[in-house]
Amino acid sequence: MSAIQDFSEKANFATTSRLLSCLVTESLSRALYFPLTGFEATGFCVLLSGEVSSRPPQSIDVPYKLSDILTIILLKHVPVFKHDGADPRGPEIGLLDPMDMLPLTLEVVQGVHDKANIVSPFRLITGWQLDVHSHTIMPSPDPIVLWDKFAKSYDVQETMIKEIAEELESAVRWQKYSYEHPPRAPLFTSSSVEWEQSIVEGHPTHPVGIDSIPIIVR
Numbered sequence: 269m270s271a272i273q274d275f276s277e278k279a280n281f282a283t284t285s286r287l288l289s290c291l292v293t294e295s296l297s298r299a300l301y302f303p304l305t306g307f308e309a310t311g312f313c314v315l316l317s318g319e320v321s322s323r324p325p326q327s328i329d330v331p332y333k334l335s336d337i338l339t340i341i342l343l344k345h346v347p348v349f350k351h352d353g354a355d356p357r358g359p360e361i362g363l364l365d366p367m368d369m370l371p372l373t374l375e376v377v378q379g380v381h382d383k384a385n386i387v388s389p390f391r392l393i394t395g396w397q398l399d400v401h402s403h404t405i406m407p408s409p410d411p412i413v414l415w416d417k418f419a420k421s422y423d424v425q426e427t428m429i430k431e432i433a434e435e436l437e438s439a440v441r442w443q444k445y446s447y448e449h450p451p452r453a454p455l456f457t458s459s460s461v462e463w464e465q466s467i468v469e470g471h472p473t474h475p476v477g478i479d480s481i482p483i484i485v486r
Contacts, residue, residue, distance in 0.1 A: 277409060279444035283436055284373055284411040285366035288315060288341065291418065292364040297321045297338055299361040301347060309342035309370055313361060318422025325355035332357075334376045338418050339408060342370040375408030375417075411436050 291297040298321040303311040315338040326332065345368045353360030408414060412433050419429040454466045 275444050275447040278371075278447055279440045280409045280411060281371045281373070282366075282443050283439045284409065284414060285341075285369045286439075287411050287415060287436065288339065288369075288373075289364045289366050291315065291338075292361055296422065297418065298325070298355065299364060300355055300358040301343070301349070301361055302358050303346075304342075307342075309344060310346055311343050313341050313343055313347065313364065315339050315341070318418050318424075320421075322422065325357075328356050334405075335378075337376045338421070339414055340374040340376075340405065342372055343368050344370055373408050373414070374405050375414070377404055377406050411440065 288297075292299045292315065297315045297318065299313050299315045301311055301313055316332070317336050317338045320326075320332065320336045345365075347361045347365065347368060348363035349359040350362035353362075415433055415436055416429065419432070451466045454463045458466075
């Protein structure tokens with residue numbers, strides 16, 4: 269896995285990882301885990317779109333389509349699973365930690381592209397309809413694009429889509445600034461405020477504000 273090259277890319281991924289963590293932890297997007305062997309990643313996580321996540325899991329005989337996928341992300345560690353997960357394709361993730369994510373998010377898009385990512389992992393699992401001739405898996409580093417895709421699939425109001433997109437844009441901008449101008453490391457004698465202000469990255473599970481979540485949920 270290549271290292272993140274610059275602060276802009278790093279800031280995008282930091283914000284994206286917290287957004288995805290928020291969607292999964294707040295049960296807005298159903299996330300499934302599939303193990304991998306022989307790679308740096310222990311497995312990959314598939315986040316489903318809002319429309320699919322709002323319904324009970326489909327049986328294996330009723331496959332998900334690639335267009336039902338919000339995003340795919342590789343994980344360094346096995347995540348925390350739900351004790352009551354009911355999707356027969358794989359264990360459902362209850363807590364998705366940004367620190368467990370490798371810096372690569374993938375998105376399913378329509379059409380065939382030269383820089384496409386392979387879809388071979390989906391050939392190892394059942395319960396998916398692989399319309400690979402009309403869809404392609406591509407890198408998707410932009411948190412605003414992922415948010416817009418999720419929000420429209422979850423029937424979020426346009427005003428809320430715009431407001432949270434602006435918050436995410438601000439988060440990326442300030443995250444980049446924090447990387448470029450890191451705060452001084454606190455000392456054991458530093459105040460609690462100094463310790464709090466030394467945090468470079470945002471809250472791990474609520475990048476858009478916890479009070480926004482009840483409004484999003486239908």
